[in-house]
Amino acid sequence: MTNRKVLLVAYSCEPGFSSEKEVGWKWSQLLSSHCDLYVLTRSNNKEVIESYLYENGISTNVRFIYYDLPYWAKFWKKGERGLYLYYALWQFFGILKCRALHKSIGFDITHYLTFGSLLLPQFAFLMPTKYVLGPVGGGENVPLPYLKDFSIKGKAQIYFRYAYQKLQKINPIFIANCHFADSILARTPESRNLIPSCYHSKTELCLETGTPEELLSRSDNRLSKFDVLTIVTVGRLIPTKVNILTLRAIRRFKQLYGRPFKFIIVGEGPERNLLESYCSKYDLDEVEFLGWQKREKVFELVSKSDIYFSTTFKEGGTWAFFEAVALEIPIVCLKLCGPDIIVPDDGGVKIPPQEVDITAQLLAEGLLDLAYDPSKRKALSANALSHIKNTLSWNSIVDKTIIKYEEVMK
Template identity: 30%
Template sequence: MASRLKVLISAYGCEPGKGSEPGVGWQLATHMARLNDVWVITRANNKAAIEAELSKHPIDNLHFCYFDFPAWARFWKRGPRGVNLYYYLWQLGIRKLARQLHAQVGFDVVHHATFVKYWVPAGVAVVTAPFLWGPVGGADTPPLAFWPGLGCRGFVFEAARCLARWIGEHSPSLHFTARRAALALATTPATAARLKKLGTRKVELLIEAALPEQEVQALKKLPPPPSEPFRFVYLGNLLWLKGVHLAIHAFARCGLPKTELWLIGDGPYRAKLVNLAEKLGIAGNVRFFGKLPRQVALQRLSECHVYVHPSLHDSGGWACPEAMAAGKPVICLDIGGPAVEVTNECGFKIPLRSPEETVYLLAEAMRRLYLDSDLRLRMSAAAQKHVEKEFTWTKRVEQLNSYYHMIVNTQE
């Protein structure tokens, strides 16, 4: 059995009972404390939820340290507004705390866990212990041919994102982070290439998303959908960069009888998507559910046959693993985290060469899964096995712990 290490984890997002990056921070910290002695630096505004959970369910060998700037210094940050700038400043702000903790504890390894943005420096990189960076992502960008379809806001957002990455990649602090990393974990090949260009010595691929074992089993036990109507489903925010307009175009192109496209989620792009469905003459077959409570959303997922995830860039995400755990074949684009998460045995990965060709290939994948029940059943079984093998938190933490010991042994 491997010896226990003293580990410092930086997790800006870390909160019990949450999904996405706050869930990553919490799940990583609590699972890793079973194997090592863990200290976590996170935001002070996570403290109430964390301390309330630990008072009910104490966890040995897990210690939290909280940092935020004073209220007067962050008055401009309200919810998601200003989060990127505040996150950058927070990383710089935790450096002193990380050094102080290292002087007191003497860490064997330090680990930057959340957020997943590769172009922001990691504050814990200043600690003179072996440093694991990631998984980080964010380098994937859709081809320029797809930008006009994003609409004005989406176009501006993507342009601003590219500018932010360019500025970040020229930051001395980011280059210091890259040089300090004994190992960097990238969520996608595109991010791996950027990390190598920044000067990181060793880079490996590892997807960020994982699910608790009990959730995998619960999803596996969801009842099968009715035979009719045949339903395709998307679950997520209705944002321009999620590519839902491509799915609607593809669904219209299919023209399959007794079929529906269910869209579960909400966002600023919803009105345009409703108008698009009406314009294409399929409004009666496209259902907009809005944002649903999680259990209701999963019930709706169980009533569908195929999961469609046409996102134009996601570093990873939980939607595809959750859908696969529920036995749904996945149709996604061959870009970003979903292209790493989904194998050819579990679904279809559609290349991005032009919007027209992508819509055609999305429609063909929909048609194949509609017509070929044997293929659908094989992909369903393969998807569930894939999740059980690769996407549980026990598996992910074992992988990260092996990386801890590898960089510690290499350093020695």
């Protein structure tokens, strides 16, 4: 496979970060040892990439193709909608640039990676090569009964997402990507279901993130615990991640547990005022809002806690879950999307979404079960750690991708 020339399309690709930026960087570094890799990414990423390589004395086989829209177009990036317009135009003109380079380089495979969403317009299917799409998400959403706790803006966003997902059936760019892809990697079952059934035969499940190897060798998980039972969550304070359902469950847990504990929320976002008001209304003095913290501080907080708790609705390979599992902290979460893949059935407490109050009650009972049983916490975390080591390592993800490359070339 080393003689194959692969073009990786990674709008986000920067070292030293998490989320999409790290996804692009990690995939590029791992794939480069298996093929002749070229990475199309933003010119804006060049300084960070070259500084990182120089400061860390790293030699890479990756050849970067840097491209950006003209400087005057950057005003479109203001606000989320503007970002997506800029992204779509970048994808289109970036691919046109690579089509021109193809005449001299002769790419064998084009692989679209970031932003990995089926709902965003991108044009890698225009490359006259074999085409691998993904891992991509976009099919995940919030179950409608949970919208009653959302703000008007939050409800509008989710209803729009539902409508937009339905419209993909007649979206020519979406259909073209599915049709021309020789292989499709879907992050979650929900995203696979968004893809028309006639293309399911060439679609497989694959998360976009793997187990962070540096966490597996850390000793943070042997730090002494907090002096009272501590539950922690990490994420943006938005309706789909750290939300009112989170606090509904904590409120019910407080009633059931009847002992001192604390719930640490690491993150920031537009829902903070709403969440703090809920805590004040129901006397949830146990809840601590810490805002965003440096990564080392987050590791310390998670490793010293007893339980990781999340009610995120539509994530794929969420970094926070990998970190909690790697630090051997048992997880209580909803049984859907990425968390259901990362946390095995025997490695955590996963609650299928039902009616809101019932779900909050079951989540609280799951927390209570682990609060009373340290041995069960230890057993679940051990099973989860074994699961991510054996099935969700970066090497296993890359090996699957290289096999896909070989298959599409045949």
